[in-house]
Amino acid sequence: MSDRYASFANSGPGKALVKRLGLPDPPRLRRYRPGDLLVTGPVVLDAAPGGRLREPVAKLLTAAGVDVRDPGAQPDGPGGRTDAALVYDATGITDSTGLRGLYDFFHPHARALTGSGRVIVFGTPPELCGTPREATAQRALEGLTRSIGKEFGRGSTAQLVYVAPGAETAVESTVRFLLSGRSAYVSGQVVRIGTAGTTGTAPADWERPLDGRVALVTGAARGIGAAIARVLARDGAHVVALDVPAAGDALADVANSIGGTALQLDLTAPDAPARLADHLAARHGRVDVVVHNAGITRDKTLGRMDAARWDAVLDVNLSSQERINDILLERDLLPEGGRLIGVSSIAGIAGNRGQTNYATSKAGVIGLVESMAPVLAERGVTVNAVAPGFIETKMTAKMPLTLREAGRRMNSLAQGGLPADVAETIAWFASPASGGVTGNVVRVCGQSLLGA
Ligand code: NAD
Numbered sequence: 001m002s003d004r005y006a007s008f009a010n011s012g013p014g015k016a017l018v019k020r021l022g023l024p025d026p027p028r029l030r031r032y033r034p035g036d037l038l039v040t041g042p043v044v045l046d047a048a049p050g051g052r053l054r055e056p057v058a059k060l061l062t063a064a065g066v067d068v069r070d071p072g073a074q075p076d077g078p079g080g081r082t083d084a085a086l087v088y089d090a091t092g093i094t095d096s097t098g099l100r101g102l103y104d105f106f107h108p109h110a111r112a113l114t115g116s117g118r119v120i121v122f123g124t125p126p127e128l129c130g131t132p133r134e135a136t137a138q139r140a141l142e143g144l145t146r147s148i149g150k151e152f153g154r155g156s157t158a159q160l161v162y163v164a165p166g167a168e169t170a171v172e173s174t175v176r177f178l179l180s181g182r183s184a185y186v187s188g189q190v191v192r193i194g195t196a197g198t199t200g201t202a203p204a205d206w207e208r209p210l211d212g213r214v215a216l217v218t219g220a221a222r223g224i225g226a227a228i229a230r231v232l233a234r235d236g237a238h239v240v241a242l243d244v245p246a247a248g249d250a251l252a253d254v255a256n257s258i259g260g261t262a263l264q265l266d267l268t269a270p271d272a273p274a275r276l277a278d279h280l281a282a283r284h285g286r287v288d289v290v291v292h293n294a295g296i297t298r299d300k301t302l303g304r305m306d307a308a309r310w311d312a313v314l315d316v317n318l319s320s321q322e323r324i325n326d327i328l329l330e331r332d333l334l335p336e337g338g339r340l341i342g343v344s345s346i347a348g349i350a351g352n353r354g355q356t357n358y359a360t361s362k363a364g365v366i367g368l369v370e371s372m373a374p375v376l377a378e379r380g381v382t383v384n385a386v387a388p389g390f391i392e393t394k395m396t397a398k399m400p401l402t403l404r405e406a407g408r409r410m411n412s413l414a415q416g417g418l419p420a421d422v423a424e425t426i427a428w429f430a431s432p433a434s435g436g437v438t439g440n441v442v443r444v445c446g447q448s449l450l451g452a
Helices: 004-009 012-021 054-063 096-109 132-151 172-179 223-234 245-257 272-283 307-330 356-377 401-409 419-430
Strands: 043-047 083-089 113-123 157-163 189-193 214-218 238-243 261-264 289-292 339-343 382-388 441-444
Touching: 004 401, 043 054, 054 083, 054 172, 083 096, 096 113, 096 132, 113 132, 113 172, 132 157, 157 172, 172 189, 172 419, 189 441, 214 223, 214 272, 223 238, 223 245, 223 289, 223 419, 238 245, 238 272, 245 261, 261 272, 272 307, 289 307, 289 419, 307 356, 339 356, 339 419, 356 382, 382 419, 419 441
Parallel strands: 043 083, 083 113, 113 157, 157 189, 214 238, 214 289, 238 261, 289 339, 339 382, 382 441
Antiparallel strands: none
């Protein structure tokens, strides 16, 4: 589904009209293409005194060929600064008066960030802080980053990354994801990196981090699932693409186009978990990445909803995932370094009229992530979920026009996301270097106002 308004607003006459009338101005987002540089210009990096992240982050950025600058560095030319990203390590802030350091860093740079610029603030998880004052100051970082996401504009994004003490060297996959065009539609998020389980291993080639890995993607025949299959294959994985037999032709097309395998299976069939486990065991002996993407909607207000609608949605979107996880774990098919990834929704966070069944299932996906993270950490397996907002798919193309337009514009980027935006976020979770990233639910919603 094309966003005609966004195309118009980015055209010559459109730009002028949008500005004159004060209409939403959806910027063209920088999206990743293989071979792209991590960032399009210098990264300004600074830290509060005593910060734990400045040194490891400077090291990894420099090794990645990024031009890392001190905040006092001279502008590039008479045109002024052209910073591509602002990164501030706030882990050294131990009480509220230290928050002034944020103002001192961001104020002089705030208006100089390039289009699709990036802001990352590092903090210490409040629950791991040594004193209430430190925890208070660290919690305060969320207000800053969420406001920057709403304020800087022109396709910029801002995130807060809480890094547990001891996990300082486990941040590279996250920093790379957040700086790059892969995170184009992710903004205003709080990510947690911990020391649970393994903290991951850096891939030999950051362009193909999933080389040698086997990934299962459910609901892969179309929409977001097809995009996930393509992105994971691009990153090097062998993808087992699963969908219902009725979608067999489309599924075969996706699998063939990426050199993967098509598996026709209805996830709600009683023998589905066993058949899936048998397939993975026989063909690969394991599965490294499991993406539970298949999902359905059967909308009706609760009073008018028949039980079949409730049951179908809960079973596809939640219960079938639990059954599959159970059998993969029982049969030891998900090895150490494994990645379980769910697809929730902002409806699961905010709730939605006419979607009690869907929102219950999608909130359940969040519950699954939170409850399974500590259990799986003991096996060196991570579990995370994405919560997409308005994504341009056949599903959202069917929405009534006014609702569709509202969904597209009511976010900091004033546009819908693409299936690839969800897929890129999943690929970050899937990376072997993301071992410290577990228990996260990251919204891919352009910082939607819903549920914020
Ligand atoms: P879609 O309807 O285009 O694709 C879903 C796929 O899942 C289909 O190919 C379908 O055949 C498959 N599927 C359904 N039931 C199945 C079953 N029993 N067994 C095997 N496969 C089955 O949907 P989409 O828009 O690509 O959404 C993908 C996921 O993202 C879903 O979980 C959805 O809830 C979620 N999501 C989508 C949006 C959005 O804006 N499109 C927003 C938030 C969340």
